[in-house]
Amino acid sequence: MASPAVDDYLKTIYHHTEWQDERITPSQLAAVLGLAPSSVTEMVKKLAAQGLVTHRPYGPVALTDTGRLRAAAVIRRHRLIETWLVEEFGYGWHEVHDEAEVLEHTVSDRLLDGIDVRLGRPRFDPHGDAIPDAAGVVHREEFVLLADAAPGHRGRVLRVSDRDPELLRALVDAGIEVGIDVEVGGEGTVRLAEADLPLPPGAPDAVWLTA
Structure with missing residues (x-):
């Protein structure tokens, strides 16, 4: 049975291992969802009983x-809607997450398919996150977190976390966006177009590059 609460749990668990391998714990799940650990424990039991x-x-x-x-x-719904809002309505990439959180539970499958076709069946959303296809399959390149990349590493910005809208705005101001090529500089910097750019606080743990 469709349930926004269940979907939010499943989405959070999926997100946690999308860009790293450590599985999420109930306490981490509670922290991300802003819920009491006891509530999360009960819901996890229900999800397990449903085979999810x-x-x-x-x-x-x-x-x-x-x-x-x-x-x-x-x-898939969330990221297609984010892409739609950016491509068709001129939203900034720091503005779409909360809108998509609401719309993903209300947009019909027919409209979603129309959005997918209208956008040319995109494979990635504005933040670089892979959009699963209708069968749940995703396509993603090998990646490295900026914080883990050695100085001198050259790569294309694959993905930027959408968790902090203020950081997204700061990255735009710094000239960092998905798709550009950078070279990892000294601590807290990248090199872009022969210029060293200081990164906003938190950026090394929120930006992923091609490996």
Whole structure:
């Protein structure tokens, strides 16, 4: 049965391992969702009973194949809507997340398919996150977190986390956006067009480059 609350849990679990391998714990899930740990524990039990996640007491939570397909479907909706808002309505990439959070639960499948066709079936949203196709499949290049990249590493900006709108605005002001080529400089800098750019606080842990 469709449920925004269930979808939010599945989406959060999916997000957690999308760009790294450590599974999410119930306490991390509670922190991200802003909920009491006891509430999260009860919901995780319900999700497990529905065959959407696997979980053992005090251990991490992982999506089952069924849960991953459902999560991918919700994320597909969210990211297509974000792309639509940027491409068709002129939203900034720092403005679309909250709008998409609302619309993803109300847009019909027919309208979503129309948006997908209208946009030329995009594979990535404005932040560089992969848009799952209708079968839940994603296409992604090898990547490295900027904070983990060695000085001198050259790569294309693949993805920028959309969690902090203020950081997104600061990155735009600094000239950093998805698709540009950069070279990792000294601590807290990248080199772009022969110029060293200081990065806003938090950027090294929110930007991913091609490996």
